[in-house]
Amino acid sequence: MNATTARLLRATWPPVVFGGALLLAWQGAVKLFDWKPYFLPTPLSIADRIQEHFPLIRAATWVSGMNALVGLLAGTVAGVVVAFALMRFRMLNELVTPLAIALNAIPIVVLVGVLSKLYPPTSEVPRRVMVMLVVYFVILVNVAKGLRQVQPTHLELLRSYAAGPFAVIRKARIPNAVPYLFTALRIAAPTAVITAFVAEYFGGQQNGIGYRITTYLRRDAALGWAFVFAAIALGLAFYLISIALESLINQQRGRGPQGEHT
């Protein structure tokens, strides 16, 4: 445990020190060149706004965060379920996979505008659906690959043990797909947050971080920046939780902390 803490410290102090230095330089530069607050506010004034308007910022973070989280979970469930369906039915696989990949290349987030017409204006559902769709593709493509790309030797061995189709899924395909799922989650989690922000420009209530940033950057730049920092914190939180989950799973499966592959 002590060694882990030491390693964590060793890994964290350089970026922390660097970030601190950057903020100092920023503060100094604004003062030195006498930049106007509407051009670039100082970090200290941003910190002031965070303190002043903390309840508002927290509420906005909560709205965007919940949209991202609900969408992420729903998209993960949907992606996993469809990946299993694709595994069982080869025909479906040939129909759906190219479509999934093609759709992934389209900026589908703009569909929020269309979805918003189907729901009451205060509904959070369209934005959550949007996050879900984006996450769903990432999860589907990766988990389907994990379920499919099982070592041929494993399949032959299981057949030699007279394993039925369900035993093959349980003993080989699912365990093989687990790391793929968590890698996909690591990719999807920050994407979910970004999608939640962007979706706010295309409809729904005007209560999330994305909307607040555009509004306040025009009126009170320091407050706008306060929301930018909230957005960064939210994105980082999602990312850190997902990489923690991934490394936890890999450690449980006996891979080294560096994620060595056999």
Added chain:
Amino acid sequence: MTLEAEPAAAPLAASRPAVALTGVSKTFNPGTSRAVHALADITLDVAAGEFVTLIGPSGCGKSTLLRLIANLIEPTAGAVTLGGKSAAHARADQDYGMAFQQAGLFEWRTVVRNVELPLELKGWSRGRRRERAMEMLALVKLEDFSKHHPWQLSGGMQQRVAIARALAAAPALLLMDEPFGALDEMTREHMQSELLRICTDTGTSVLFVTHSIPEAVYLSDRVVVMSPRPGRVTGEVTTDLGEDRGVESREERRFFEKVTEVREMLRGIGGATDDELAIERMRTAGVDDR
């Protein structure tokens, strides 16, 4: 006539060959332009407790033959029986254990849980399977590594785990497809001696596929030589090296004589590396369809 009355008391399986192949042929994609005649009219017996090696140039269908016996693929013609049972029946009963060139360990399972896998599928209780798996690991001298994961072991150790796993369900027959092919020479010789010891201890019959003539001679009671395109049995060499072969056996005159005999039998057969690739592809396709 009167002589036949006596063995009736002995267990049936013991009197029957571990493997009996009668007129077995295999054609992949029959009736199409991509048809490949992998095996033609193979008739071969492996007696109970016998160690038989299949040797031949690339593309002679050695691995295909092994997979037919394992019931991983079906023959186009002919009959395959294991200890008197049909191949399908024998597979359902896990009458054989299998090992490949790749150890094929499940990397998310610890060593001991890898060995337990065939027993899990047989429905053994947790306690019984752990006990048996530890016995098997002791047999391959890896009991200290039971909690390790495969990637923490060397190639030779991984292959020993694979052998322990193949033996876990106490099969009467081991089917081995170049299991030591990826190992260095030193490890390979050590593994050969270990395999012989284990098979003598457990009385397991073995059908072993290899490219290596010295390996075939050292391990086997009988070396079966095959020709390619389509694969046929072209000859046999009985080694008679005796029960307890040691390091010295590899330096005895008799050993070299047998190596020469096998080599001469193989000469003139010729190789076909392209065919091997083609058959390999068909074989994988055949397995995927299931």
